[in-house]
Amino acid sequence: MSAQDHGEPAHRPDGPGGHGPAGAPATPARGPEIAARVGMPLGVAILVCFVTGLLSHWIQHPPDWFHWPAHPVWLYRVTQGLHVIAGVAAIPLLLVKLWAVYPRLFQRPRLSPLVLAERGSIALLVGSVIFQLATGLVNIAQFYPWKFFFPQAHYAMAYVALGALAVHLAVKLPVIRTALDRPVNTPPSSGISRRAVLNAGWIAAAVAGLAVAGQSVPFLRWLAVLAPRSGEGPQGVPVNRTAVAAGVVDRARDPGYRLIVAAGDRTREFGRAELAALPQTSARLPIACVEGWSASAQWSGVRLRDLLGSVGYRGGAVRFESLEESGIYRTSILPAVHVAAADTLVALMINGQPLDLDHGYPCRLIAPNRPGVLQTKWLARIEVLA
Ligand SMILES: Nc1nc2c(c(=O)[nH]1)N[C@H]1C(S)=C(S)[C@@H](COP(=O)(O)O)O[C@H]1N2
Ligand SMILES: [Mo]
Numbered sequence: 272m273s274a275q276d277h278g279e280p281a282h283r284p285d286g287p288g289g290h291g292p293a294g295a296p297a298t299p300a301r302g303p304e305i306a307a308r309v310g311m312p313l314g315v316a317i318l319v320c321f322v323t324g325l326l327s328h329w330i331q332h333p334p335d336w337f338h339w340p341a342h343p344v345w346l347y348r349v350t351q352g353l354h355v356i357a358g359v360a361a362i363p364l365l366l367v368k369l370w371a372v373y374p375r376l377f378q379r380p381r382l383s384p385l386v387l388a389e390r391g392s393i394a395l396l397v398g399s400v401i402f403q404l405a406t407g408l409v410n411i412a413q414f415y416p417w418k419f420f421f422p423q424a425h426y427a428m429a430y431v432a433l434g435a436l437a438v439h440l441a442v443k444l445p446v447i448r449t450a451l452d453r454p455v456n457t458p459p460s461s462g463i464s465r466r467a468v469l470n471a472g473w474i475a476a477a478v479a480g481l482a483v484a485g486q487s488v489p490f491l492r493w494l495a496v497l498a499p500r501s502g503e504g505p506q507g508v509p510v511n512r513t514a515v516a517a518g519v520v521d522r523a524r525d526p527g528y529r530l531i532v533a534a535g536d537r538t539r540e541f542g543r544a545e546l547a548a549l550p551q552t553s554a555r556l557p558i559a560c561v562e563g564w565s566a567s568a569q570w571s572g573v574r575l576r577d578l579l580g581s582v583g584y585r586g587g588a589v590r591f592e593s594l595e596e597s598g599i600y601r602t603s604i605l606p607a608v609h610v611a612a613a614d615t616l617v618a619l620m621i622n623g624q625p626l627d628l629d630h631g632y633p634c635r636l637i638a639p640n641r642p643g644v645l646q647t648k649w650l651a652r653i654e655v656l657a
Contacts, residue, residue: 306372341612411483489567505627514628531651532653556638572618579655590605605636
């Protein structure tokens with residue numbers, strides 16, 4: 272290879288050329304060489320987010336054909352941790368990619384169907400990916416300006432992003448291939464080198480990913496500077512919704528508290544002391560929040576299937592209802608596989624102590640391999656669904 276091969280070609284039909292749209296000199300480092308290289312890990316991150324996000328959605332809103340196992344207990348913790356880590360790491364990659372191509376985004380397109388399809392898919396892609404990353408980030412920062420809107424919008428927009436990505440890849444494949452064949456090293460005279468931009472991108476993505484990984488990977492916890500829930504909280508476990516926020520303090524502390532267990536017309540009631548007098552089981556299980564943070568704890572309490580045995584449980588899904596009167600997570604439905612699992616508990620204790628009010632005192636559901644939102648706290652009623 273001669274030295275000239277490393278030089279900038281005089282004319283690149285698919286590059287930004289030597290000048291930006293307003294006639295200003297473009298930074299030579301910009302262009303498809305960087306866009307294509309950053310695009311690969313960005314595409315992988317988007318795919319990881321899509322697959323893990325879809326899983327999380329199906330677990331929470333299961334279609335008939337979908338079955339999520341109870342074991343291994345840590346699987347959801349891993350998939351949802353990956354979802355958030357990949358999403359956060361994608362943010363610097365997206366910024367570098369946009370930086371590499373943005374003068375082209377403002378060029379007036381030629382009116383050919385292919386060019387219009389390309390431009391349309393890029394507009395959709397950029398818009399939907401920015402939307403996904405921004406709403407996801409705001410969500411893991413525990414800031415919910417929209418409540419109901421986020422999960423549906425984030426879910427629907429995922430299909431838009433994936434479709435636009437597929438079109439974008441198909442249309443751009445020739446450009447991507449030539450760009451990847453071209454060297455990243457720009458001549459020293461041309462200011463910032465592509466190599467420097469790319470290295471900055473990789474480092475930024477790694478730092479962002481690591482900084483949020485600490486909220487789910489125990490030995491990285493000390494690095495979790497971007498993680499809003501990384502270990503604080505009573506009894507060593509974070510809390511999303513406190514007993515005060517849920518408005519359950521009085522009912523949870525009421526000495527007349529009774530847990531109602533019902534199957535058809537058979538109903539039984541248990542006070543907390545009665546639950547504690549039943550055979551107790553211990554299990555090490557994580558709380559794995561959809562927001563990506565997770566934490567393991569040693570839980571103990573009554574096996575759900577034993578408790579249900581007292582009302583003649585014969586199989587099927589079970590519905591849990593909280594003392595909480597309103598709030599989107601006051602109920603959950605547990606599929607039969609999880610009901611049958613030996614480590615699905617109506618927990619009374621966490622890490623050797625009675626549950627803190629914020630962790631669901633007098634008792635809460637804790638089941639293996641489930642999103643945190645479905646681990647209902649402050650249980651009032653457990654009902655077998657017909
Ligand atoms: N009744 C009720 N249970 C709930 C919630 C809630 O808002 N209300 N939040 C859920 C969510 S989102 C998570 S992540 C876990 C957190 O449990 P922890 O606070 O004990 O860590 O509780 C779940 N159980
Ligand atoms: Mo959660």
